[in-house]
Amino acid sequence: MSTTTTGADTALDLDAIEARADAATVGPWTLIGGGEYVTGAGLLVAPDDGGVSSDDAEFIAHARTDVPVLVAEVRRLRPRVISGDVGVVTAALDGLPVGSIITCDDVLLLLTYQKTAHGLWYATGTSRPFPSTHIARHQVPITVLREGTGA
Template identity: 40%
Template sequence: MSELDLDAIEARTRAATSGPWFLDSDGINQAFVGNRADGRQHGLWEIVHMSGDKLGDLKPEFAEQHRDDAEFIAHARTDIPALIARVRELTPRVLEGDWETVRDALDALPEGAQIRWTTGMDNLPALAIRFSRGWKITGYYGSLSSDNIARDETPIEVIA
């Protein structure tokens, strides 16, 4: 899968007519998708009746597919923003910059937050978990302060 351009997807989402959207179909002739459920003249777009065919004239499996496609389009208005938010939530955030900025960002993370960085020792990753008095580092018996980590270990990824 190629890299997602979440900013571009989010911009297209913001530019689209506000939602939620609805599917309005008489089940025989037409299917409309739009942001209001009170009729075509109030913001519904015809998406199925692009030819002279009527849904009733189509084979049942094709008519059902048109309704399924319309339902998918209608839900995209709320599904896409939810997916963008979830992907952003799961994407590690990189902390870099001057050490004071990184330290302040580390201090702002909640207890239980997890970070990682690559150490200078054979490019091994280091993992740390935030607790009330600093950071517990895997394979290290003591703890480190945000100050110590920020001065020596950038860039740092916030992974949870």
């Protein structure tokens, strides 16, 4: 499967951000005493004689759990393109969670689909659902506009 990310903010290196977050001491970090934070491994992040304010220490401590959540959300919200042979595209579509929205730029028209709880796709303006294989057979790039939450 070929997956590419599109969007205006291509300078944001999510892989590098995620790698730094993964390499940091495991969180969550907890508040102790007078505004200091300590990690599960005992690393202390504390206000220090004016070097780090209480607000700075709180920001640093929360970054350990905030950053991975933010990276995951940016990845979920960024449009991406799925292309490849019918089997690969079908598998990618089947793997998307319920509520996902895609567009398929067919030769004659641009179709928008939303995935249902039954794993089928409804195209805008239609009353019958389609399986992923039906969409994949168009053999045109498919843009994932939004991944659903699976609910």
